[in-house]
Amino acid sequence: MAIPSQGLFTIALLLTNIILETRYFSGFILQVHCEEEHFVSPVREKRSVHTDQWDYLIDVVVTAPDVQTFQLLRSLVNTTTFPKVLDNSTEISEIYITTVCFPSEAGFQCRCEDNFAWPYSSCVKYGACDKLSGGICKCIERIPDNGQSCQPISVLLTPVEYTVDVELKVFDIQIVDQLRILLEHSPAVLSLGPNVNVTHINITTVCYLNGTNFQCRCEEQYVWSYDNCIIYGACDEIIRETCGCINSIPTDGQYCQPQMAPPVVYEYLISIELNATDVAVIDLLRSISYPISITNTILVSDLNISTVCYPSSTGYQCKCEDQYRWSCDQCFIYGPCDNITEDTCGCISDITPDGQHCQSADQHNFTSCPPTTASPSTTTPPVVYEYLISIELNATDVAVIDLLGSISYPISITNTILVSDLNISTVCYPSSTGYQCKCEDQYRWSCDQCFIYGPCDNITEDTCGCISDIPPDGQHCQSADQHNFTSCPPTTASPSTTTPPVVYEYLISIELNATDVAVIDLLGSISYPISITNTILVSDLNISTVCYPSSTGYQCKCEDQYRWSCDQCFIYGPCDNITEDTCGCISDIPPDGQHCQSADQHHFRACPNTTTTPKPTSKHTSSAIVCGSRFLPTVGFYHHLHKYLAYTHYHHYSTSGFYHHLHKYLAYTHYHHYCTSGFYHHLHKYLAYTHYHHYSTSSFYHHLHKYLGYTHYHHGGSNHYVQQHYYRYWYSHLY
Structure with a gap:
């Protein structure tokens, strides 16, 4: 900066002064004199800081006689x-020369x-x-x-945005239309000077004389409050x-405001469980008036008490x-304490452990109750549930x-829980190559597990006794007697070659x-x-099903090369x-997600040999399966028995454990042994060795006979025919 070598100089200094203690200090003017000439500049006011430390920016004007x-x-x-300490409570942190x-x-x-x-000013x-x-x-x-x-350039170049309201008076309404057209075709930014730009111009309000009064109408996207x-009267x-639109010009100069989008309202249905020792709380809740405002954005619109549970002589009632x-x-599982009407009840004899509560009679679609027949009153034995639990130790x-x-x-855990046996199936331990998992006696690894993780012993009868890794999905060895192991695929030895990259092929059902x-x-x-x-390639896609x-529900058809x-x-x-x-x-969608199988690759089991029996003279006639010299109802009988046992939870007939295990057995074997002697042999052994021969009372057969006669199983023959052959089957194989 070129300045003359002689003359009187005025220098503005900007000091940042920090007062470390707040005593008797106020704003002041600091004057420094090098000559008799006197020039004064006001101090910049102190800034408030909500601590025990105060910062001041002080402008100091200094006059000098020469350069x-x-x-x-x-x-x-x-x-x-810097900083420069003046005393125990004051220090100067910075000094800048701003102006000469x-x-x-x-x-x-x-x-x-x-x-x-x-x-700029x-x-x-x-x-x-x-x-x-x-x-x-x-x-x-x-x-x-x-x-x-002079001011810091960074402060001067910081943009400031203003919203300016301009009121324009015109004598011809056409000027407003011309202004709209002009604004539509005007550039996005209108420059009014080197540091002033107009970024948006919107017409918000147009007021005009309508007869003897004025009307003020809002443009699009603007409204009157x-x-x-x-106050002024709405004209729409x-x-x-x-x-x-309003019928007057607001006296306070107000104009139309931007139309705000309505707030989004979310509605929640919240279930609350309340534990109370005083029943008066229920009456208090009923007496509350709704809606109730929780905050300015949360409103409780209503409260409905759905369920009340309280102690009774036998436990609880809900x-x-x-x-x-x-x-x-729910009525059947926990026992109704009032009449079951229209497939529902109003009271049950226990608290549901899963937190369920009564449902709205108007909004909920209740499932129909299964047809039932009255049975003689008997003393119900306690329900015994058997669980097979896998534990990793x-x-x-x-x-x-x-x-x-x-x-x-x-081993008795509590008075209601008993550990009946413990079988060690799998033992995994470190080896030189990582881990090995060996099966205990009577347990084996399936063939696919042997191939996936590598066998560490011989594969015999489609199983191995040891694999070379711990399965990441938590699988363990399966019982050699109870598990149906899949056959290993046929393999042929190939000459030793350079090992190509390992390619895994997956068949994914979607x-x-x-x-x-x-x-x-x-x-x-x-x-x-x-x-x-x-590294991932989809090689082909086949639609199977x-x-x-x-008209009767659903049909599931197989595509070419696929069959059921x-x-x-x-x-x-x-x-x-x-x-x-x-x-x-x-004629239905399988509930277990099964689909059509490849006619070329899948090994379909042969259908059982069936012969049609002569139609007996009866009100109900249908076909039945004769397996050698034995009679058995159609496969539909087992399908319906399976569904019935699963639905009613088995608590009405004999012990629940019998039906639970029979259900699992039928579901597991998929009913493919119906017309072989092996079916009867295995079913007989299964029933004889799983504790269920203890419940072969005449009452069991009486109820089973009544159920078969009246719940859709007359399709296997007349009631008398079903009774005769089914009795012959059960007695001949259970005794």
């Missing part, structure tokens, strides 16, 4: 180390130091002696009258507490309030295994729900293979001919 004095002052400021004013031919010039500049008012750039200048032709000094609509409909009911299965001492094997069973049948054609038109990543609604197995055809009913032990269509 040497100024240069000495600049050197002194630049070489001083010196005489010129026209009077004075005031130049800014680095990182400081004059604002000062440049225009006092005249800039250099170029205006970005709305600021570095030099002005006068000393400001108000004692201002509800107060203005009421009030919607959502706003209107678009009663439903008005308009609420228990479903039929981490131990550092192999002696733990021997200790577990030496424990005598059964269930797709679609409302448009064109999706099937679209899937068929895709070209394969498709690369998902550099298509299920769609029919014979047992699926019998269980769900074929809707085409059964050929080669398969069918191409069944």
Whole structure:
């Protein structure tokens, strides 16, 4: 910065002063004199800080007689180390030279130091002696009258946004239309000066004379507030507490405001469980008036008491309030304490452990109760549930295994829980290559596990006794007697070659729900293979099964080269001919997610030999299966028995354990042994060795006979025919 070597200089210093203690301190003016000339500049007011430490920014004006004095002052400021402690409570943290004013031919010039500049208003008012750039200048032709000094450039260049309301009076309404057109075609940003830009112009309100009065209408996306609509009178409909037109010009200069989107309202249904020792609490809850405002955004609109549970002489009772009911299965599971009407009851004899409560009689679709017949009153034995629990035990001492094997069973845990036996199936331990998992006696690994993790002994009878890793999915060895192991695939030895990268092939079944049948054609038109990543490739896609609604429910048809197995055809009913032990269509969607199998790759089991019995003279006639010299109802009998036992929880007939295990057995074997002697042999052994021969009372057969006669099983023959042959079967194999 070029300045004359002689003359009177005025320098503005900016000090940051920190007062460490708040005593008797107030704003002040610091004056430094190097000559008799006197120049004063006001102090910049202190800033409030809500701590025990106060920061002050102080403008100091210094006058110097010549340039040497100024240069000495600049050197002194630049070489001083900060902060500078003045006393125990005050220190100067920074000193900056912001402005230097010196005489010129026209009077004075005031130049800014680095990182400081004059604002646009000062440049225009006092005249800039250099170029205006970005709305600021570095030099002005006068000393400001108000004692201002140069400001930090970073502060001056910070944009400030203003919303300005402009009221325009015109005598012709067409001018408003022309203004709209002009605004639609105007540039996005309108520059009014080097540092002023107009970014948006919106017409909000148009007021005009309508007869003898004025009307003020809002433009699109703008509305009058509800107060203005009421005070000045709405000239259109009030919607959502706003209107678009009022019958007067607001006296306070208000105008239309931007239309705000209505707040999103979320509605929640919350179930609350309340434990109370005083029944008066229930009456208190009923007496509360709703809605109740929790906060300005949360409102409780209503409260309905659905269920009240309280102690009774036998334990607990849970009663439903008005308009609420228990479903039929809940009534049967926990025992009704009032009448079951319309497939519901109003009271049960226990608290549901899963937290369920009464459901709305109007909104809930209750499932129908199964048909039942009255039975003689008997003393019900306690229900016994049997669980098979797998436990994984981490131990550092192999002696733990021997200790577990030496424990005598059964062990009583509580008066209702008994551990009847313990079998160690799998033992895993570190080996030189990682881990080995060996099966204990009577347990084996399946063939696929042997191949996946590598066998560490011989594979015999489609199983192995040891694998070379711990399965990540928690699987363990299975019982060699009870588990049906899948056969190993045939393998042939191949000459030793350079091992290519390992390629794993997966067959993935995907269930797709679609409302448009064109999706099937679209899937068929895709070209394969498709690369998902550099290591994953979809090689092909085969549609196996298509299920769609029919007049009787659903039909599931197989695509080309796919078929349903014979047992699926019998269980769900074929809707085409059964050929080669398969069918191409069944009359329901299998609930276990099964689908059609490949006719080329899948080994379908042969259908049982069936002969049609002569139709007896009876009101109900149907077909039955004759297996050699034995009679057995159709497969539908077992399907319905399975569904019935699963639905009613088995608590009405004999012990629940019998039906539970029979249900598991029938579900496990998939009914494919019906017409072989092995079926009867295995069922007989199963019943004889799983404790259920203890419940072969005549009452059991009496109820089973009544159930078979009256719950859909007359399709296997007349009631008398079913009774005769079914009795002969059960007595001949259970005794």
